[in-house]
Amino acid sequence: MCGGFAFLLVLSPSKVEMFGPIRKEKLDVLVKSLEKGSLVSEGLTRACKKTSKALDEVLETIITEHEETTNVDKTSHEDFVDTLVTFMHQNIDDGSEQNHNIDRSNMKAILLDMIVASIDTSAATIEWALSKLLRHPRVMKKLQDEIQNEVGNKRMVEEKDLKKLNYLDMVVDETLRLHPVSPLLLPRECRESITIDGYFIKEKTRVIVNALTIGHEEFESIPFGFGRRRCPGIQLGLRTVRFVLAQLVHCFNWKLPYNISPSNLNMDEKFGQSIHRAQHLHAIPIYRLEAHHKLE
Structure with missing residues (x-):
């Protein structure tokens, strides 16, 4: 009874008002916290819109510049964007009901996908490869x-040299087996x-393939996926990783910072x-080619 009486005293109207x-004070803290959060959210939205507009302007400039040079003979210097511009300005009819033509929006989306997908994955693979080395x-x-x-040590590696570097291929393949670009492949x-x-496995079941586990436990490598949904950028990705890694290894000797040894590298x-x-x-890089071949 005493406990109940005390409880009523604490929750009496006068005490509640007190x-x-x-x-x-505590509610003000909550409101201010939410206010800051809303400002951050609004700022992030504005920043995203500003970034999206800037990216669109950059892509538009790139496409326009390539369109203006379509009549110039540049077969020896044709790049990825030139190929897309060619596709954009021609009608593709394979006899099916599907429309295979690409418009300006499609082209920008493809270019953006190439930039986002290739930079992040290639950088991660190169960093893992150098770490393993x-x-x-x-x-x-x-x-x-x-x-x-x-x-030799009188010049830098060129892309034409890559086809002769078999051990480099094995290093990159082993890196991708242990650290695949996408650990979980697109669902099937x-x-x-x-x-x-x-x-x-019942019909219509959605299956997610674990490329990371397959690479570690079954000694198979499918870093770019397989089948019709295999990554279309496999050749570009491999060429980029091999070329960058070859340059880094050939131009420099590498050593770990003070008090870090190969065995305890995180x-x-x-x-x-x-x-x-x-x-x-x-x-820490240490240049290893002949002195007069150092980059300016």
Whole structure:
């Protein structure tokens, strides 16, 4: 009874009114916090719109410049955008009911996808490859020796040299096996019921393929996917990664910062749509080509 009486005293109208300033103080904190959040949200929306407009202007400029040079003989210097411009200005009729023509909006979307998809994934793969090489100095030395034998130390690697660098191909392939560009491939849907390794998969079941686990446990590599939905940028991606990695390894010797050894280099992953290092790689480059070939 005493406890109940005390409870009523604490919650009496006079006591509730007495605590009013405290409630107002805490509520003011909440309102100010939400106000800041709304301002951030509004600012982010404005920033996104501004960025979107700026990107559109850049892409429009690129397309226009390529359109203005379509009548110029530049077959030896034709690039990806030139090919898209050609497709945009021609009618493609394969006899089907589908429209295969691309307009300006389609072209901008394709260019934006190429920029976003290629930069993030290629950068992550190059960083992982260099990390692995720093963890295994013997492999780094073997790769440098291969490039040295094919290119020498009087010039930088050129793209035409890549086809002769077989060990480089193996280094990149192994990096992609252990650190695939996309750990989880785009979902597939079963067209019919099927049993695989004793597991019954019902028709219309959505299946997500774990490329990361396959690479680690089954020693198979499908970093770019497979089938009709395989990444169309596989050749561009591989060429970019191989070329950049070859330059970095050939032009420089690399050493880890003070008090970090190959054995204790942090190799933790940050999971996401593409797998990045949890901590960016820090390494010190030392130029190794002949002095007069240093970049200005």
